[in-house]
Amino acid sequence: MVRPANADVVTDHTLLVDVGGDDHHNAATAERVLVNSQSIAALTSYELRIALGKSGHRVAWGVLRGNVSTDILGHEGVFFLAHATADESCAIGIRSYGAGGYPTSYVGAYSRLHGDSYLSHRDTFGTYIRFDDAWIDGSDLVLEFRNLHPTLSRNLTVYGAVAVK
Amino acid sequence: MRPEDALKHPTLHSAISNVLADQHHEAPSNIETSNTTLSVAPLPFGPGTWDVSVPYDTQAAIFSLRSNRTIELDTGKSGIVGVATRSSLHAATAGLGGHGVITTTAYAHCYAKAGGALYLSAKIFDSTGNYIALSNAYLTATGPSTRVFRTDWTNFAASYKTLNVWAELLVLL
Numbered sequence: 559m560v561r562p563a564n565a566d567v568v569t570d571h572t573l574l575v576d577v578g579g580d581d582h583h584n585a586a587t588a589e590r591v592l593v594n595s596q597s598i599a600a601l602t603s604y605e606l607r608i609a610l611g612k613s614g615h616r617v618a619w620g621v622l623r624g625n626v627s628t629d630i631l632g633h634e635g636v637f638f639l640a641h642a643t644a645d646e647s648c649a650i651g652i653r654s655y656g657a658g659g660y661p662t663s664y665v666g667a668y669s670r671l672h673g674d675s676y677l678s679h680r681d682t683f684g685t686y687i688r689f690d691d692a693w694i695d696g697s698d699l700v701l702e703f704r705n706l707h708p709t710l711s712r713n714l715t716v717y718g719a720v721a722v723k
Numbered sequence: 724m725r726p727e728d729a730l731k732h733p734t735l736h737s738a739i740s741n742v743l744a745d746q747h748h749e750a751p752s753n754i755e756t757s758n759t760t761l762s763v764a765p766l767p768f769g770p771g772t773w774d775v776s777v778p779y780d781t782q783a784a785i786f787s788l789r790s791n792r793t794i795e796l797d798t799g800k801s802g803i804v805g806v807a808t809r810s811s812l813h814a815a816t817a818g819l820g821g822h823g824v825i826t827t828t829a830y831a832h833c834y835a836k837a838g839g840a841l842y843l844s845a846k847i848f849d850s851t852g853n854y855i856a857l858s859n860a861y862l863t864a865t866g867p868s869t870r871v872f873r874t875d876w877t878n879f880a881a882s883y884k885t886l887n888v889w890a891e892l893l894v895l896l
Contacts, residue, residue: 587783588813590808590813590837620815621834623833718806
């Protein structure tokens with residue numbers, strides 16, 4: 559690529575007009591996550607795909623929360639960091655139950671890079687539904703869940719927000 | 724600058740040489756700040772609001788808030804990590820707190836405004852009760868070229884409380 563003659567003077571994007579694509583900035587996006595009662599069959603995985611609008615994103619942060627109806631007074635969920643490859647994702651899982659949200663809370667941290675089988679081993683997001691993985695696939699953010707119950711179909715309900723860069 | 728010149732703006736930085744000034748890339752990506760003086764009124768008058776200036780082009784912010792020990796008992800500390808967007812309805816947080824020994828008196832929780840949680844995080848900044856809670860966190864424009872990371876706090880006590888919190892923001896442009 560030949561360096562444009564004016565490259566050293568172009569410093570302010572507010573001056574740009576009618577420039578639709580400027581992908582070298584890889585501008586961040588923020589997306590809402592809202593899934594209500596997505597049924598997952600027993601012992602199967604479910605990929606929740608969040609459309610990011612374009613490819614090229616390298617990392618995503620997010621907080622996902624299960625719904626209260628499948629919880630016991632407390633609130634559970636994960637804070638995750640997802641890369642463009644599933645092998646490098648990691649998560650912090652948080653759960654609490656009991657009166658007032660404590661004292662029976664626990665926290666777990668997981669990393670695919672260091673060989674953890676699952677990002678979250680607890681039954682987050684409802685009984686027997688576990689957050690397994692998160693990664694960026696093309697123009698989608700993929701959030702993977704698994705129904706651990708051996709025989710029953712379960713409903714996944716999850717809320718949250720993610721930011722992608 | 725003419726629009727036709729703007730269209731020549733390079734799209735691949737690895738191929739650019741001798742470009743010393745590219746100011747739009749130099750916007751801060753990490754902001755560290757604190758607030759130890761914000762007095763938050765008790766309900767029903769709140770919430771108290773604390774703004775942190777961010778670049779106007781900020782699309783989202785990953786935030787980490789931590790209480791300092793002056794309002795915490797023993798040696799424990801509490802804090803929140805979360806995601807703030809430009810919508811006040813799309814924030815989400817995960818909170819972890821502890822006072823004394825974290826394994827015996829820890830508490831943890833996740834909240835999402837999209838799911839209708841009333842408060843993003845309760846019982847974070849006071850070890851004796853749910854006095855000050857993070858009610859919301861979002862990005863909002865305060866002028867034609869200014870934007871802030873806005874946090875709203877609710878005080879559940881009967882009297883004024885002082886917010887004591889450290890913040891680190893990862894700003895995503």
